[in-house]
Amino acid sequence: MPVQLIATGTSGLRVLLVEDNIILGEAVRDHVAAADHAVDWMKTLEDARVSLRTVTYGLILLDLRLPDGSGIALLRELRAAGTATPVIILTAHDQISDRIEGLNSGADDYLVKPFDLGELSARMLAVIRRYGGNISPVIHVGEVKISPVDRRVFAAGEEIGLSGREWAVLDTLLARPGAIISKAQIEEALYAFGSEIESNTVEVYVSRLRKKLGRDHVVTVRGVGYRIGAPA
Amino acid sequence: MPVQLIATGTSGLRVLLVEDNIILGEAVRDHVAAADHAVDWMKTLEDARVSLRTVTYGLILLDLRLPDGSGIALLRELRAAGTATPVIILTAHDQISDRIEGLNSGADDYLVKPFDLGELSARMLAVIRRYGGNISPVIHVGEVKISPVDRRVFAAGEEIGLSGREWAVLDTLLARPGAIISKAQIEEALYAFGSEIESNTVEVYVSRLRKKLGRDHVVTVRGVGYRIGAPA
DNA sequence: TCAATCCTGACAGGAGGCTGAACGGCGGCG
DNA sequence: CGCCGCCGTTCAGCCTCCTGTCAGGATTGA
Numbered sequence: 357m358p359v360q361l362i363a364t365g366t367s368g369l370r371v372l373l374v375e376d377n378i379i380l381g382e383a384v385r386d387h388v389a390a391a392d393h394a395v396d397w398m399k400t401l402e403d404a405r406v407s408l409r410t411v412t413y414g415l416i417l418l419d420l421r422l423p424d425g426s427g428i429a430l431l432r433e434l435r436a437a438g439t440a441t442p443v444i445i446l447t448a449h450d451q452i453s454d455r456i457e458g459l460n461s462g463a464d465d466y467l468v469k470p471f472d473l474g475e476l477s478a479r480m481l482a483v484i485r486r487y488g489g490n491i492s493p494v495i496h497v498g499e500v501k502i503s504p505v506d507r508r509v510f511a512a513g514e515e516i517g518l519s520g521r522e523w524a525v526l527d528t529l530l531a532r533p534g535a536i537i538s539k540a541q542i543e544e545a546l547y548a549f550g551s552e553i554e555s556n557t558v559e560v561y562v563s564r565l566r567k568k569l570g571r572d573h574v575v576t577v578r579g580v581g582y583r584i585g586a587p588a
Numbered sequence: 589m590p591v592q593l594i595a596t597g598t599s600g601l602r603v604l605l606v607e608d609n610i611i612l613g614e615a616v617r618d619h620v621a622a623a624d625h626a627v628d629w630m631k632t633l634e635d636a637r638v639s640l641r642t643v644t645y646g647l648i649l650l651d652l653r654l655p656d657g658s659g660i661a662l663l664r665e666l667r668a669a670g671t672a673t674p675v676i677i678l679t680a681h682d683q684i685s686d687r688i689e690g691l692n693s694g695a696d697d698y699l700v701k702p703f704d705l706g707e708l709s710a711r712m713l714a715v716i717r718r719y720g721g722n723i724s725p726v727i728h729v730g731e732v733k734i735s736p737v738d739r740r741v742f743a744a745g746e747e748i749g750l751s752g753r754e755w756a757v758l759d760t761l762l763a764r765p766g767a768i769i770s771k772a773q774i775e776e777a778l779y780a781f782g783s784e785i786e787s788n789t790v791e792v793y794v795s796r797l798r799k800k801l802g803r804d805h806v807v808t809v810r811g812v813g814y815r816i817g818a819p820a
Numbered sequence: 821t822c823a824a825t826c827c828t829g830a831c832a833g834g835a836g837g838c839t840g841a842a843c844g845g846c847g848g849c850g
Numbered sequence: 851c852g853c854c855g856c857c858g859t860t861c862a863g864c865c866t867c868c869t870g871t872c873a874g875g876a877t878t879g880a
Contacts, residue, residue: 481610519857536739553859556837563839578836578867579752580739787871788826795828807866808823810878 360536370503373397374404374427375419375446381468387473388480394501400424406433415480416443428461431454436461444479446471500569502530509569516568521546525561529574529584538581605629606636606659607651612701616649619705620712632656636797640666647712648675652690660693667694676711678703691742729805729816732819734762741801748800753778757793761806761816771815 371393375381381543384396396413401424416434420427431443445458445466458466465479501510506524509516518526528545529537539558546557562582566574575583593711603620607613610630615802628645630636633656648666652659663675670770677690699710732743739755750758754778760777761769771790778789796816798806807815 472868521858557859559837560839569837576837577739586824658822713875753869760836791826792828792870799828 370394370413370440372404372413372416374417374422376400376422383473384476387476391477401430401531404430413441416441417446419446431458431461431463459558482555497553500573511569518568522560529582534581534582536577598798602626602645603647604636604639604645606649606654608632608654615705616708619708623709633662645673648673649678650675651678660694663690663693663695693755733803745802750800753793754797758797761814765816768813768815769810
C-alpha cells in the first residue's frame with residue numbers, strides 16, 4: 357500500500373471554493389483539483405459557514421457576490437475569529453470598491469473575473485508561499501488521506517475519528533514515513549518522558565489504528581518497531 | 589571528471605539541485621547553502637542538462653518527477669557518459685518502483701519525501717564520505733540493493749523482508765564488503781559473547797539469506813568463512 | 821575414492837505481537 | 851447529582867513467525 361505525501365508546495369491543500377456561478381465554479385474546481393488539491397465547492401455563504409465549522413482549509417477562494425449575501429461578511433467573520441487561512445477573493449471587473457474592501461477585510465490577494473486559470477495557479481502559489489510552512493499538507497497512505505494539521509483522517513470517502521492517543525501514534529509514524537519507528541520512540545511520543553508505562557499500550561493502539569485505517573497501513577517490523585506504508 | 593571534492597571536508601561542495609517544487613526546493617537550497625555548499629537550483633531537466641554541460645558538480649540532488657520528464661533519464665545519461673558524481677534521488681513515498689529504478693540506474697542513495705532536513709544532511713555526508721573511501725548508505729550487491737539505515741533490502745524489483753538474525757548476518761558481512769568473514773566472527777555478532785551455540789546456525793542463516801537474495805550473493809570460502817559479492 | 825565441509829528441508833519450541841474484554845476515570849448532559 | 855458514553859490502560863489467551871537443532875544429502879579438495 358503506497359504512501360504518498362502531497363505535502364510539499366502547491367499540492368495537497370484543502371481548498372474551499374465559494375462561488376455561485378456554475379460554469380466558473382466547475383472550471384476552477386477542476387483546475388484546482390488537477391493540481392492535486394482537495395476542493396470543497398460551496399455555492400452559498402451558508403453552506404460555506406457550515407463547512408468551515410468542521411473543516412480547516414489551507415486556502416479559501418471566495419466570490420464576493422453570492423446569493424445570500426456578500427463574501428466580505430464571511431471574510432470578516434473569519435478574521436474576527438482569528439482564522440489565518442489565506443483567502444483569495446474573486447471579483448467582477450467593475451467592482452473595484454469590493455476589491456479594496458476585500459483586501460482591507462483581510463483577503464490575501466484577489467482575482468478579477470474573467471481570469472486565466474494559469475493566473476489562478478500563480479496567485480495560489482504566491483499566497484501559499486507567503487504562508488511558508490503553515491499550509492496544511494495532506495498525506496496519502498494508500499486509500500487513506502491524513503491531514504496532520506487539522507488532525508483529520510479520511511478513508512473510503514468517510515472521515516474517520518481518531519482518539520488522542522490513536523492520533524499520537526499515527527503522527528509519530530508519519531513523522532518519517534517509511535522509516536522504522538521503534539515502540540520505544542512511539543511510547544516516548546505518547547508519554548512525554550519517563551512515565552513508566554509497562555505494558556503493551558503501543559501494540560493496542562497500533563491494533564486500533566489498523567482496525568480503523570485498514571490492516572496494511574501499519575507494517576510490523578518484528579523485533580524492531582513499526583513503519584507506515586507498504587508491507588515487504 | 590568523476591568526483592570533485594573541495595578540500596574542506598564536507599563543505600564547499602558545488603551541489604546541483606533539480607527539483608520543480610518551489611517550497612521544497614527553497615527549503616533544500618537554503619539548508620544546503622547553510623552548510624556552506626554552493627547550490628545551483630534547476631527546476632527542469634532541460635535547465636539541469638544545460639548546467640551540467642559547463643559545470644562539474646560534487647553532488648546532485650535529483651527529483652524524479654519533473655515537468656519535462658523523468659529524472660531517471662538524466663541519471664542514465666550521466667552514468668552512460670561515465671560521470672561518477674554522486675546522485676541522491678528524491679522520491680515520493682508511493683513511488684517505490686521509481687526508487688528501485690533510480691538505484692538501478694546508478695543513484696547512490698535516495699530520500700523519501702517528506703524528509704527531515706537533518707536526514708538530508710546525514711545522507712549527503714554519507715554519500716560524500718563514501719567517495720572519500722567509506723561505505724555507501726545504499727549498498728549494491730549485484731542486483732540487490734541494501735539500505736542499512738532503514739534495514740531494507742530490495743531485489744528483483746521487490747522489497748525483501750529479513751528476520752532479525754538474517755539481517756544481522758547480512759549486516760556483518762556488509763561491514764567489510766568483499767572481505768572474508770569467518771563463521772566465528774558472524775557467530776560473535778549474532779550472540780553477544782559466550783552464548784553457547786553449538787550448531788551450524790550460521791550455515792543455516794547463510795542458506796536462508798541466499799534463498800532470499802539469490803544464490804550468488806554470499807560466497808563460501810571453504811574452510812575460512814563467507815564473503816559478500818559476486819563469485820571470484 | 822574418501823573425508824571433511826557445507827547445504828538445506830523439516831520440525832518443535834518459544835518469543836513477540838495481536839486483540840477482545842474489562843475496568844476505572846473523566847467530562848458532558850439531563 | 852446521577853447517568854452515560856468515550857477514552858486510556860491493563861491483562862490474558864491466541865496465533866504468527868522466528869529460531870536453533872538435526873539429519874541426510876551435496877560438494878569440495880586431496
